[in-house]
Amino acid sequence: MKFQIFLAYIFLLPGIDLASVFAVEKPDSHSRPNFIILLADDLGYGELGCQGNPQIPTPHIDSIAQEGVRFTNGYVSASYCSPSRAGLMTGRYQSRFGYETNPVGAVNEDPNVGLPRMEVTLADRLKAAGYRTSLVGKWHLGGTAYYHPQRRGFEEFFGFLHEGHYFVPPPYDDVTTMLRVNKLPNGTSGRAKFGNRVFSTHMNHAEPAYxxxxxxxxxxxxxxENEYLTDAFTREACEFIERSKEQPFFLYVAYNAVHSPLQATDTSMQKFASIEDVHRRIFAGMLSNLDESVGQILRKIEEENLAENTVVVFLSDNGGPTKELTSSNLPLRGFKGDMYEGGIRVPFLMQWPGVTARGEEYAAPVISLDLVPTFVRAAGLEINDRETDGVDLRPYLTKEKSGDPHNVLFWRQKQRAALRMGDWKIVNHSPER
Structure with a gap:
């Protein structure tokens, strides 16, 4: 009764706009930045145009460096896929919670293997603060229901849970596929091509059952999913951006390119017909396709008028496996799995209007762990130094702080370990047991 009297009273007052009385304030979708992480898989340090590769044009990925910053000493926390992703998602050295190995094959389905549930992910933090969150692509942090991405802070998931996946389903039409085998069909070793398939014994083992x-x-x-997987992931990422443009969002696009199996579209193969080595030509096609996909996402951000308030980071999960993919980590020593620079130092680019200067090269060491505190604090949230091994990079990029973000960086994978302090680095490269 009292509420009805109140309604009648305000209705009779002159100059009262009922719409304004009962309007619910719409949150400002541009008050907090959007975050997009574009993660390549097994991309070597020296493979992008902006990293010095003249053979395979990557103009769209390069544009992130041109419009933002290229970290010339950008690291990940491990030289293998899964532990590196554990560090990226938590902002903590994965050694702190015992996640140093790389589950492959059936091990992905072990109920005891995955990113420990007590660890808080970047998606957990941002979702709890009102962000839309989506993972598109490869998870590789637990293949059972207990570790599913949608139980780790992601509202949406489109992709796969294990370490790798074919880019098209059998019979692999419209692509050239290179498969590792123990022996060629005639029982010998070497390389042989049959139609659109290439078989090679150079790795001395067969292609995994991804x-x-x-x-x-x-x-x-x-x-x-019949579309080439890199293109499918890009499609899903762009659709998420369009659906989420009225809210702050976190989009993690974890491509499986350029990870094996080696499969390139016919169009990409024609584009690089001048490369005689078919092994390298397939890799070039895969990388070029990845670059075009990054371009589509960047264009989508522009089309939706989100560019000025969207942070885009591009990096690889570890160094390139040279023998497997032909990937280059030049001028660095080593490759995927190593504690040398080629295993842990990666292409690392960031575009952030108002924070990064255009075309800057930042030489101080940074690490993928830094993204969690940087993003969390930029979103207006609290995270204390005990919760992360990363550093908020914003004051260093805006020159509010001088010096290096890190005095020491550390890596460990079972018996292998490394430590960098300033320009010095010590490596223990004992064989894994």
């Missing part, structure tokens, strides 16, 4: 018990999922439901 797709076994590892379907493409939308949320937790298997789907049939």
């Amino acid at each position: 797709d076994t018990n590892n379907p493409i999922l939308r949320s937790s439901q298997p789907v049939v």
Whole structure:
């Protein structure tokens, strides 16, 4: 009764706009930045145009460096996929919670293997603060329901859970596929081409069964995806941006390119017909396709008028496996799996209007762990130094702080370890047991 009297009273007052009385304030979607992480898989330090590669043009990825900053001493926290992703998602050295190995094959389905549930992810933090969150692509932090991305802070998931996936389903039409084998069909060693398939014994083992018990999922439901997987992930990423443009969002696009299996589209193969080595030509096609996909996402940000308030980071999860992919880590020593620079130092680019200067090269060491505190604090949230091994990079990029963000960086994977202090580095490269 009292509420009805109140309504009648305000209705009779002159100059009262009822719409303004009962309007719910719409949050400003541009008050907090959007965050996009574009993660390449097994991309070597020296493979981008902006990193010095003249053979394979990567103009769209290079544009992130041109419009922002290129970290010339940018590191990840491990030289293998899964532990590196654990560090990226938590902002903590994965050694702190015992996650140093790389689950492959059936081990992904071990209920005891995955990013420990007590660890808080970047998606957890941002989702709790009102961000839309989505993972598109490769997870590789636990292949069972307990570790599913949607139980780790991601509202949406489209991708796969294990370490790798074929880019098209069998019979691999419209692509050239290179497969590792123990022996060629005639029982000898070497390389042989049959139609659109190339077989090679150079790795002395067969291609892993990447797709076994590892379907493409939308949320937790298997789907049939016929589009080349790099393109499919880009499609899903762009659709998420369009759906989420009225809210702050965190989009993690974890491409499986240029990870094996080596599969390049016919169009990409024609583009690099001048490369005689078919092994290298397939790799070039995969990288070029990845670059075009990054370009589509960057264009989508522009089309939705989000560019001025969106942070874009591009990096690789570890160094390139040279023998497997032909990947170059030049001028660095070593490759994926190493504690040498080629295993842990990666292409690392950031575009952030108002924070990064255009075309800057930042030489002080930074690490993927830095993204968690940088993003969390930029979103207006609290994270104390005990919760992260990373550093908020913003004051260093805006020159509010001088000096280096890190005095020491550390890596450990079982018996292998390394430490960098200033310009000095010590490496223990004992064989893994």
